[in-house]
Amino acid sequence: MLIRHATLPDGRRDIDVLVQDGHIAAIGQRLAAPEGTPEVDARGQLLAPSFVDAHFHMDSTLSYGLPRVNASGTLLEGIALWGELKPQLTQDALVERALQYCDWAVAKGLLAIRSHVDVCDDRLLAVEALLQVKQQVAPYLDVQLVAFPQDGLLRSPNALANLKRALDKGVEVVGGIPHFERTMADGAESIRILCELAAERGLRVDMHCDESDDPMSRHIETLTFHTQRLGLHGRVTGSHLTSMHSMDNYYVSKLIPLMAEAQVHVVANPLINITLQGRHDTYPRRRGMTRVPELMTAGLNVAFGQDCVMDPWYPLGSADMLEVAQMGLHVAQMTSPAQIAACFDAVTVNAAKVLGIEHHGLKPGADANLVLLQAGSIVEAVRLRANRLVVWRCGKRVAGSAPVVSQLELPGRPAHVDWTLAR
Ligand SMILES: [Zn+2]
Incomplete structure (x- = not known):
């Protein structure tokens, strides 16, 4: 042609x-x-x-309202709600909703998606479902799966064993959620365990990291440290990093060069960050998205993800990565032509780098x-x-x-x- x-x-x-x-x-x-x-x-x-989504949850998509809606609109109520829904899930329903979403994606020119899949269910129902979907859609859509211990690697009793089982079944990226562990120390320990597991198996890492408004949530520093220590340069992604929005400027001036040195990828999820963060604020109310222009200027690879579409965390969304880029540039105030182009890259070529797609x-x-x-x-x-x-x-x-x-x-x-x- x-x-x-x-x-x-x-x-x-x-x-x-x-x-x-x-x-x-x-x-x-x-x-x-x-x-x-x-x-x-x-x-x-x-x-x-084609568009690439660097951060999504295909196991929860299109489940909005099941079994009820998120009344507070917070991340924590969303996690609790997902916990209520989990025992009621069936593999058929998971597959059907995911396939529906994949159709939406292709219609919007979105041909590669990194999806986290919750492994804190001993049945690994969502893992089985998304592995099936991955295979089924392969002719027209690349799905890369991340083993995501939603309830905490150390906080949830079988999470580590289940995560390893998911990797054995063919899930290709190691996930994590250090800010959801019981203490900062447990969060740091979870990062060490997961990075060592990825290094042993030669896998990539993508953690939900510091997804809060807490300026003292500094798991990205630990993730960067273990990336450096284990030689995982270019294979590790910090997703969300919303606490960076609220961190002290002096500390960030030390942190960003360390992240650049370790070649950590960054994924911001503008639609979700702007709606979930700042919920405990009165006014002025924080935006909550990580420091996108500063990270880009420092030479880090920054991508935008859709994160959620019609699920316990977010009632909207449509697989349209141009909507994601548009929200990202508004929240980050990146309105110059060069910055708009950078936001377009964040949903195309930068996101492909996160997934490790070279072609x-x-x-x-x-x-x-x-x-x-x-x-x-x-x-x-x-x-x-x-x-x-x-x-x-x-x-x-x-x-x-x-x-x-x-x-x-x-x-x-x-x-x-x-x-x-x-x-
Ligand atoms: Zn997520």
Whole structure:
């Protein structure tokens, strides 16, 4: 396939992308293609690498209201509510909801998701369900699973044994939740145990870390220390890190360079952080999201995750990573064109780095996992949460939608553009 006349995320216009055997073979102007190669005219629309969600919970998604809604809106009530729902879960219901979500994801051009899966259930029902889903959706969506001890590695009696069983079954990343352990010391100990387990097995680590407004919650320092000590550089992710929002500035000025040295990845979850954090504040009320621009400036790889869609923690969400990028840039006040582009990267290429997917992006040799957006630039894509005109998985069309006519009338759009796509 030859995609002609595309605009690329870096702003280059009238670019052709040649796809052969599911991979990007060449990118350039007026490319020649072998006789009979099917052509798609992008008509100046934005061709981007597919979206990647670096942080999600596919075992709880679409369970909103079961068995009741979260009255306080807090993280802790959400965890308690999930605990009420857990004994009632069935594998069939888990699979059905996850598959439904995967359909939404593909329709939105989201083709890779890292999902945490709760292992604090001796039946490992959610693990079995998501392993089945992972296999089932593999032709069109990459799902990477994290063994997540939701009730605390040390606080929940069988968590460590269950987590190891989940890894044995094929879950590929080691999770954790140090701030939910009984003490700071237990939290630190859980990080040591989990990082050593990951080092032994050659796995990646992704912990829910310091997801609170407590400026003294400093598990990210411990996670960074063990990353350094065990040589896990580039394989460890700190998710949430919301306490960094409230930390003392002097302490953070020491912490961020240490994180950069250990090449820790950072995942902020803007939709969830802005709604769950600051719930104990009156006014001024904290935003709760970690220090995204400062971390990016220090050279850390920062991605944004969706985290929750219609579950005990969050009643909204739609698998739209442009919504996530848009919320992220608002919360972080990243409104310059370069910063908006950085937020777009946070839901595409940066997130792919978190998952360790090397064959992602707009570059020769990468998988042709692409999305054609009804927008003329990244800024416009984020502003409009642009319509997904075509989604390709390894060069094969897996989703698409008709152009949204009303967008023709929005100010700033050239009137002469014909939105009809060659199929
Ligand atoms: Zn999470």
